[in-house]
Amino acid sequence: MRTLGVARQAARRAGEVISRYYRDGVEIREKSEGNLVSAADVEAEQAIAEVIRDAFPGHAILGEECHSDPAESEHLWLVDPLDGTTNFAHGIPHFATSIAYYERGVPLCAVIHNPIRGDWFTAVRGEGAIANGRPARVNAHAGVEQTLVASGFFYDRGPLMESTFEVMQEFCRAGAHGIRRFGSAALDLCGVGCGYYGIYFEFQLHPWDFAAGRLFVEEAGGQVTTTTGAPLPIALSSVLATNGALHATATGLTRRYG
Ligand code: IPD
Ligand code: CA
Ligand code: CA
Numbered sequence: 001m002r003t004l005g006v007a008r009q010a011a012r013r014a015g016e017v018i019s020r021y022y023r024d025g026v027e028i029r030e031k032s033e034g035n036l037v038s039a040a041d042v043e044a045e046q047a048i049a050e051v052i053r054d055a056f057p058g059h060a061i062l063g064e065e066c067h068s069d070p071a072e073s074e075h076l077w078l079v080d081p082l083d084g085t086t087n088f089a090h091g092i093p094h095f096a097t098s099i100a101y102y103e104r105g106v107p108l109c110a111v112i113h114n115p116i117r118g119d120w121f122t123a124v125r126g127e128g129a130i131a132n133g134r135p136a137r138v139n140a141h142a143g144v145e146q147t148l149v150a151s152g153f154f155y156d157r158g159p160l161m162e163s164t165f166e167v168m169q170e171f172c173r174a175g176a177h178g179i180r181r182f183g184s185a186a187l188d189l190c191g192v193g194c195g196y197y198g199i200y201f202e203f204q205l206h207p208w209d210f211a212a213g214r215l216f217v218e219e220a221g222g223q224v225t226t227t228t229g230a231p232l233p234i235a236l237s238s239v240l241a242t243n244g245a246l247h248a249t250a251t252g253l254t255r256r257y258g
């Protein structure tokens with residue numbers, strides 16, 4: 001698939017930019033309270049857009065930093081150049097470039113790349129999910145008491161954060177092995193697809209955060225909806241990703257707050 005090759009090439013270019021800034025240091029500023037950004041985010045997105053535009057001049061790009069074509073575009077690339085900027089800013093090598101290609105609202109291919117660890121997660125609709133060259137598969141946990149739960153919360157320090165903590169407690173009371181908050185929604189979704197945890201939820205994400213990871217989970221055999229169980233829009237949304245077997249149980253706990 002040509003779009004997958006282009007997405008990989010774009011992610012590689014972004015990875016070069018990000019790795020250089022990670023090594024040499026870069027000034028970090030606050031976009032809004034707690035929401036960090038740096039030249040690495042912006043330059044990486046520009047590098048990605050250059051590769052996409054060279055290959056597909058007519059395609060639309062919706063990116064976090066500087067591309068805002070309409071989400072309804074027939075040929076749409078969803079780009080988060082650096083997902084996990086807070087980790088990046090604090091020197092934690094857990095962040096990724098996330099790129100997805102959607103045609104008429106349907107995700108066709110996805111690439112998520114952590115340039116520091118050299119990790120590659122890719123998915124093609126109908127062809128499965130691959131993590132570092134090997135097929136990825138969700139786990140087979142059938143109950144909350146057999147699994148780990150991952151989550152995250154936006155830069156909100158109010159009701160969204162409170163609801164997230166409430167639901168984390170509910171999962172703990174239901175016997176989950178633990179809660180993980182790693183700081184990159186794209187990599188959290190890859191974690192579900194790789195079977196590390198059976199459930200991941202977050203109450204507010206932008207489409208560029210989840211567009212690629214969502215296809216990765218689905219192609220790995222999992223299920224992704226909003227936290228109320230509705231189909232995911234290409235818009236600001238809550239996200240619930242599970243191994244499939246746990247979806248109904250998880251929705252039962254997240255829907256009250258979503
Ligand atoms: C953030 C990360 C984080 C999630 C936030 C996102 P950014 O993206 O994915 O894990 O909890 O909701 O906004 O700002 O680092 O690209
Ligand atoms: Ca993000
Ligand atoms: Ca970002």
